[in-house]
Amino acid sequence: MEQLKYRSVFDIIGPIMVGPSSSHTAGAARIGKVVRRIFGMLPDTVDIYLYESFAKTYRGHGTDIALVGGLLGMEPDDPRLADSLKIAHESGMEVGFIPKKEKAEHPNMVQLRVSKGAHKLTVTGISIGGGNIQISEVNGFKLSLSLGTPTFIIVHQDVPGMIAKVTQLFSEAEVNIGTMTVTRESKGEKAIMIIETDERQDSFLEKIKQIDSVYSASYFG
Incomplete structure (x- = not known):
């Protein structure tokens, strides 16, 4: 059952x-x-x-x-x-x-x-x-x-250094990443990054949006 x-x-x-x-x-x-x-x-x-x-x-x-x-x-x-x-x-x-x-x-x-x-x-x-x-x-x-935990959804271009730039902002804000998934259409094309965190903190969301080659960034807390 x-x-x-x-x-x-x-x-x-x-x-x-x-x-x-x-x-x-x-x-x-x-x-x-x-x-x-x-x-x-x-x-x-x-x-x-x-x-x-x-x-x-x-x-x-x-x-x-x-x-x-x-x-x-x-x-x-x-x-x-x-x-x-x-x-x-x-x-x-x-x-x-x-x-x-x-x-x-x-x-x-x-x-x-x-x-x-x-x-x-x-x-x-x-x-x-x-x-x-x-x-x-x-x-x-x-x-x-499920969006049952604090979740960031970031749509971006698949370019070198993108993950490092994004995660650096989490580190600076002292927000711990619980899970992270990155999927892309193909090399160099559009990709999506899903990050679930332990803390409910999105003060740096605007900084994520300002990263070159980021199309959109959303937070669900």
């Missing part, structure tokens, strides 16, 4: 939120907000690919308004969530929902493709229950992020 592990009672009963289901609403809003944080700006165009349970019930369970609300920077309990589609339209954001028939790695899986001018980002997320999420892919890079 499969055993499920929970970090707190809120993993079971779910968080305070707008909507009927923590998986379909709170989790979806958090996925949307993670995408917004990584992208770093309000996108002009958003294509949302929904799978399995999400594809079948995204309108009735409020998954659509939750995802868009997250992209607008809203929390799951934000009362404006119900009007997120209208707010997005008024903000000039074009949103398309594409239900998919294919099987997915999880019934509550969604892929968001956002763009603004030449800037593009693709993120695949899973709502695993109780408002908790996992990010399984960013721009084609396979990941397994």
